[in-house]
Amino acid sequence: MSTNLSRRRFMVMTGGAAAAMTLGGLPQAASAAETAPTGFGAGTTGGGSATPVTVSTLSAFAAAVEGDAAKVVRVSGLITLSGQVDIGSNTTVLGVGSSSGFTGGGLRIIEATNVIVRNLNISKPLAPADGITVQESTRVWIDHNAFSADRDHDKDYYDGLLDINHASDYVTVSWNTFRDHFKGSLVGHSDNNGDEDTGHLRVTYHHNQFNNVYSRIPSLRFGTGHFYNNHVVGADTACHSRMGAQLLVENNVFASTKVAVTTNRSSDIDGYAVLRGNDLGGAATEISQVGSFTTPPYSYTAEAASTVAASVAAGAGAGRI
Template structure:
């Protein structure tokens, strides 16, 4: 698909489909993606700028190999709401730090009781608010026991915070490379986070459970290369074994693996 109109028509509905994006499409706001849809960028320079994609009340959605840049508020680069079985893989998200922190919205936000969302092999660059999981401190009735998310082998560069910020849910954050953050992994409102085998560089606080909300979260941190970053873990959690098989590579090899393999054009 080379035009916005063609893309909107192609991703509509819940029938099984693979929709290829060929080139960079400008948009304002967001385009809704139906269930059972794979959105795949062609080459290394295809995607969207100025807005983003919304996955709402959907299941079995893959977003892969896209460049998603400068999502003007109130549109996120990708929003996942009330959705399950979503895979966000090998995309390049970016904005800039030259505007007010609210000029752009989130690069990737996961909200409203979404579950089984995997964020892998993406780059997130030059942004204030990276990835928010759980939109509000007041949404516990909906979000508690949901918001099960996994982030692995992502590269966050010059992203100020929310790497990710998780409310109420359960998050596994492993084998990621974080550079230039103020606060990175943030567990709040009773969220449970396992942070393992990540590398942090030029980062003030690698893991925190005690900022911005009235209720702290929980975190288990193991095997990380903090690179001098602080940790603020007020409550050590009990989430130590995710309910799936995985192998976390040691932190010593993460920088090379992630810089070589993460982002659009590296499938």
């Protein structure tokens, strides 16, 4: 993961939402819940009604997402990356069909605002690139993507699937799949970044599936997180609140998981957590400090944990909008 804050068009080159969208040339009706984000990222509109541009090469994509004018960029096919491509403000990036996206690297949303990323396959982001990095950015919606790698290599061979850091704020992560990876989603990159991060890093995760992801589901420092209606299978350590972070863990399902929630690992300062309505599936919890974040400042509907696995299986990932 790069911590260089200089703005660049892209790091390395090798090779909003409307009521109805066109994916793969076919009109796809979407429910109200899928046409706009809920949670902390509510109000994100991306490129809005800008005329879509379809790209199928890295050079065309990098040029299309540059700058802060309103734009909707449709990615057709699987594009190989080395490093990350920077995404400008007021942008919607939308995969065409069920198999478009990026492999080998990822996307970076840096010093930007009002960005939507939907319906992409993002796989095997070789370190130091994350699948998606959100850095010094606000109003971001990451929705209906499929993130994946493998666990055949050392844990540092790939970087994070989705990392949110450097005082980013008002982010919603919804209806994505994360699979076969060591380091899922890190919010707040360092224990030493409290001066920048405190008061920011407000993130909502809902209706995501984490399958065979070892840890960081998510790992949250300093910020405020709402983790609800997610399905976690095969984790060693799932939700991790540290460095004074406040995490509300609500109506989720954990299966074949050792530790569902912890507040007291890996950092000198513990975090806070509130748990309610979860199906822990026999997983342990390590709550050293009960949090004060119990009422998110937005409207949402949390379904009962008993229906979460079926809902997420039917709706999460690329090709589902």
